[in-house]
Amino acid sequence: xxxxxxxxxxxxxxxxxxxxxxxxxxxxxxxxxxxxxxxxxxxxxxxxxxxxxxxxxxxxxxxxxxxxxxxxxxxxxxxxxxxxxxxxxxxxxxxxxxxxxxxxxxxxxxxxxxxxxxxxxxxxxxxxxxxxxxxxxxxxxxxxxxxxxxxxxxxxxxxxxxxxxxxxxxxxxxxxxxxxxxxxxxxxxxxxxxxxxxxxxxxxxxxxxxxxxxxxxxxxxxxxxxxxxx
Amino acid sequence: xxxxxxxxxxxxxxxxxxxxxxxxxxxxxxxxxxxxxxxxxxxxxxxxxxxxxxxxxxxxxxxxxxxxxxxxxxxxxxxxxxxxxxxxxxxxxxxxxxxxxxxxxxxxxxxxxxxxxxxxxxxxxxxxxxxxxxxxxxxxxxxxxxxxxxxxxxxxxxxxxxxxxxxxxxxxxxxxxxxxxxxxxxxxxxxxxxxxxxxxxxxxxxxxxxxxxxxxxxxxxxxxxxxxxx
DNA sequence: GCCCGGAATTGACCCACGTTAAGGAGCGCT
DNA sequence: AGCGCTCCTTAACGTGGGTCAATTCCGGGC
Numbered sequence: 001x002x003x004x005x006x007x008x009x010x011x012x013x014x015x016x017x018x019x020x021x022x023x024x025x026x027x028x029x030x031x032x033x034x035x036x037x038x039x040x041x042x043x044x045x046x047x048x049x050x051x052x053x054x055x056x057x058x059x060x061x062x063x064x065x066x067x068x069x070x071x072x073x074x075x076x077x078x079x080x081x082x083x084x085x086x087x088x089x090x091x092x093x094x095x096x097x098x099x100x101x102x103x104x105x106x107x108x109x110x111x112x113x114x115x116x117x118x119x120x121x122x123x124x125x126x127x128x129x130x131x132x133x134x135x136x137x138x139x140x141x142x143x144x145x146x147x148x149x150x151x152x153x154x155x156x157x158x159x160x161x162x163x164x165x166x167x168x169x170x171x172x173x174x175x176x177x178x179x180x181x182x183x184x185x186x187x188x189x190x191x192x193x194x195x196x197x198x199x200x201x202x203x204x205x206x207x208x209x210x211x212x213x214x215x216x217x218x219x220x221x222x223x224x225x226x227x228x229x230x
Numbered sequence: 231x232x233x234x235x236x237x238x239x240x241x242x243x244x245x246x247x248x249x250x251x252x253x254x255x256x257x258x259x260x261x262x263x264x265x266x267x268x269x270x271x272x273x274x275x276x277x278x279x280x281x282x283x284x285x286x287x288x289x290x291x292x293x294x295x296x297x298x299x300x301x302x303x304x305x306x307x308x309x310x311x312x313x314x315x316x317x318x319x320x321x322x323x324x325x326x327x328x329x330x331x332x333x334x335x336x337x338x339x340x341x342x343x344x345x346x347x348x349x350x351x352x353x354x355x356x357x358x359x360x361x362x363x364x365x366x367x368x369x370x371x372x373x374x375x376x377x378x379x380x381x382x383x384x385x386x387x388x389x390x391x392x393x394x395x396x397x398x399x400x401x402x403x404x405x406x407x408x409x410x411x412x413x414x415x416x417x418x419x420x421x422x423x424x425x426x427x428x429x430x431x432x433x434x435x436x437x438x439x440x441x442x443x444x445x446x447x448x449x450x451x452x453x454x455x456x457x458x459x460x
Numbered sequence: 461g462c463c464c465g466g467a468a469t470t471g472a473c474c475c476a477c478g479t480t481a482a483g484g485a486g487c488g489c490t
Numbered sequence: 491a492g493c494g495c496t497c498c499t500t501a502a503c504g505t506g507g508g509t510c511a512a513t514t515c516c517g518g519g520c
Contacts, residue, residue, distance in 0.1 A: 065372075067380040075372060090358070090365035097369045120354070127350070127357035128320070134364045135320035139327045141371035142295075142305060148378040149419040150297040153507070181468065189379040194507055196469055212468095212516085383477070410497065421478060426499055442486085442498095461520105468515070479504070490493085 003034045006057070006109060014055055014083050016133055019125040028119065031112035037061075037102035046099045050088040052110040056080050059106025060178060063098045064186070074187040077103070077178050087134050089113040103179050153190045154198050158227035160188055161208075161217065169220055177213045233264045236287070236339060244285055244313050245363055249355040258349065261342035267291075267332035276329045280318040282340040286310050289336025290408060293328045294416070304416040307333070307408050317364050319343040333409050383420045384428050388457035390418055391438070391447065399450055407443040 008025060012018050017028065035054075037043060043054070046065060054061075061078040075098055078084050088096055094113075120127050147156050164175045177184055185195040199215075202208045207223050209216040217223055238255060242248050247258065265284075267273060273284070276295060284291075291308040305328055308314050318326055324343075350357050377386050394405045407414055415425040429445075432438045437453050439446045447453055 065376045065380070067376075071380050073376055073379040075375060087361075087365040087368050090361045091369055092362075092366075097372050120357070122354075124351055124354055124357060127354060127361070130361060131317075131320045131357070131364065132322075134361065134368060135317040136322075138317050138364060138368055138371065139321055141368065141375060142327050145305060145371060145374055145378065146295045146297075146303055148375065149303040150295070150301050180466095191508060192468070193470080193509085197507090200469085412497070422498070423479085423500085424477060427477095430499085464517100464519085466516095468513105470511100470513075472510090472512105474507105474509075475505100476508095477505090480502085482499105482501085484497105484499070486495100486497085488493105488495085490491105 003029060003032050003109065006034065010057075011055075011109070013081065016083060016086060016126065016129045019123065019129060020119065024119050024123065027115060028111060031115040033110045035108045035110050037106045037108070039102060039104050041102050043100040043102065043108070044085075044096050046096060048096050050085065050094045050096050051113055053083065053085040053089065053113060053116070054100075054111070055083045055109045057107045057109060059108075060103040061106060061108075062101050062103050062179065062183060064101070065098055072186050073189060074183055077183065077187060079178060083133075086130060087137065089117060103183065148189055153188070153194055154201070155227060156188050156190070157195065157198050158202075158223060160184075161215065162224060162227055165217065165220065169217075171220060172216065172218050173220060175215045175217065177215065180213070233259060233262050233339065236264065240287075241285075241339070243311065246313060246316060246356065246359050249353065249359055250349065254349050254353065257345060258341060261345035263340045265338045265340050267336045267338070269332060269334050271332050273330040273332065273338070274315075274326050276326060278326050280315065280321075280324045280326050281343055283313065283315040283319065283343060283346070284330075284341070285313045285339045287337045287339060289338075290333040291336060291338075292331050292333050292409065292413060294331070295328055302416055303419060304413055307413065307417060309408060313363075316360060317367065319347060333413065378419055383418070383424055384431070385457060386418050386420070387425065387428050388432075388453060390414075391445065392450075392454060392457055395447065395450065399447075401450060402446065402448050403450060405445045405447065407445065410443070 008022075011025060011029070012020070017025065020028065035043070037059070043061065044050070056078050058080055061084070062074055063076045063078065063084065064072050064074045066072055076084070085096065085100070088094060091097070120130065147159065151159070161175060164177075165173050179187075181195055182192040185192045188195065190198075199208070199210050203210060207218060207226065209218070236259075238252075241255060241259070242250070247255065250258065265273070267289070273291065274280070286308050288310055291314070292304055293306045293308065293314065294302050294304045296302055306314070315326065315330070318324060321327070350360065377389065381389070391405060394407075395403050409417075411425060412422040415422045418425065420428075429438070429440050433440060437447065437449060437456065439448070
């Protein structure tokens, strides 16, 4: 459980760390910790003071919000190789705007915000990388807002599936859902019952087959047509 | 119609320009243009290549998305003093993720992205200001996603009103809607008819009075209680 | 192989909100 | 004053998807 076991080139695969000098990376590493979470364990909670941002090495993390009534909205499902919560260090108050919980046993690198801010002060290139990462996320959020406001449940699911397709998807392709269906449902802002019904409809239409967490798309272009443009 | 009529201190009131040296500000200014839009005129359209970002001096700008079917979702209503579209210069593709249209006759300063990027390369402080601005917007978008996913129309309206209250609002306060009600409705992702009904309900409860575009909140704490936490 | 518990499905019902349609209110223009 | 906008409101009706309540499915432990 030592951060030293994480090789440099794995860290550098993170866009926001890719441009660092050996010396800078060493400083980042010195202030970083390896974190292991059991299934269901929380990494941080909404409103908590943020001292770190993260890279997921193994497992799956769910970022979500709770309503006062206890309803949950999954904002994003993090997969290995992704970083998250880098933007929080620039927010006034520096409080996490979401909660983070491990969906399965997970392993993460936790980076120290103040050390990273110090490095940003020395490295405009890294600033640019951070800004690029934040702008991507911003656009993703705007897309999500549009989806919630202008698309019905079926359209949101279809577009989600299209987004989950591998790059090299040909005529047909297989998708492995990154989480149980009830979590996917919350990510899409529908009830599990509704997700189940919509998947069933798409099966009836012959567009997909569902086998547990695996979805086979039989005719990608047809699904694309079905989903409109997005 | 000359950019020179805009005083330096007005430009510096923009957070992302506040830290510039006189020389840097002069360069920004040299590459900036003043833009005037008539009511209903478009500043840019979704998908268009972005060469500039903007500060609104006068008027009101609506940022929105259209669905393929022509339904409109207003993402944000810009007011004088605000800047927007700064994040686009960092996105791959550099294409505006929304459309921008003047709700009334408007006057803006259009800044040149490439000149500003050059200045960012020289000024880490300005990078930090940009990152702070982007993180605020990111949080705002996450809040919006939560609102759409977890709150009903009434709650969204109440929280919108609470957000529009002046800082120094005491027991009661007056709000002037920044746009016609149908635009506000789209901002809140409800139909105009529904907005009208909900406003009526809140009147019946004695919480507010509506007079055209002016809404008087009679009991701010009561409204806050009604709205839950957010 | 059997049991158990959470996840997923299915059906019946319901409701918040959208839709459609028909006024009404304010306001600039002639 | 009267016309013709656009914006807004009101009412009647329809529906997508939420809610509730049973099952059924499935994977892990023994």
